[in-house]
Amino acid sequence: MKIGILEAGQNNAKMDPRHPQYATMFTSMFAAISAPLSCTAIAVKDGIFPESVDAFDGYLITGSACGVYDDEPWINQLIIFVREAHAQKIPLMGICFGHQLLAHALGGWAEKSKKGWGVGERTVDIKTHAHWMHGDKNTVTLIYFHQDQVTKLPPEATCIAGDTFCPNAIFAIDDTVFSVQGHPEFSADYSRDLLTVLTPKVGEEQTKTALASLNNTTDDSVVAEWIQAFFCRPARYKPRHKQ
Secondary structure, rough: EEEEOOOOOOOOOOOOOOOOHHHHHHHHHHHHHHOOEEEEOOOOOOOOOOOOOOHHOEEEEEOOOOOOOOOHHHHHHHHHHHHHHOOOOHHHHHEEEHHHHHHHHHHOOOEEEEOOEEEEEEEEEEOOOOOOOOOOOEEEEEEEOOOOOEEEOOOOOOOEOOOOOOOOOEEEEEEOOEEOOOOOOOOOHHHHHHHHHHHHHHHHHHHHHHHOOOOOOOHHHHHHHHHHHOOOOOOOOOOOOOO
């Protein structure tokens, strides 16, 4: 199955250059679980888009330092692209900025939260299970790194998981949209470096707490399996493209 990874950002220039870029992180994440997904990076932040929405079997939108409310031509174009893809029932997956953009584009709302930064590892409660979420977990733990939040879900969306800080941490729309605020693709090492670089913005005390949390276990592989199952679900969707 061919998946277009729509890169909405890149690593902070002050970070160690040895860290992989976003699309490579996802490719490695899928490889670690032997997911049958052929991924292609597309730099939408540079104004590069697929020739048509049906050029791939599905799309994953990455994180970004931008906000969905920023008046950037590429963001406006991405919103239009998402709406066209959704109208054709092409599977869409969003992570962090991608999560917020899917909500924003499809009738919800995302904005800079008055609650401030959400950084480090956090566990949220699972409220309901989409059919591609195998297992019986009641909570899911991921690394988070955000100021913005989805404050209003699209009309047809179902809240999958959340907590008091981030009520809409995971949502889905039927079997065509799956969206997650956390970062299953981030390693602890990458997150430590990013926290160190952004300490002046996040604040020393919150950075210290977030760094300490990175010693805990996350559910990265579980969420990776969910994403694979979402894209590869049987019967409901037949790939347009051969591997």
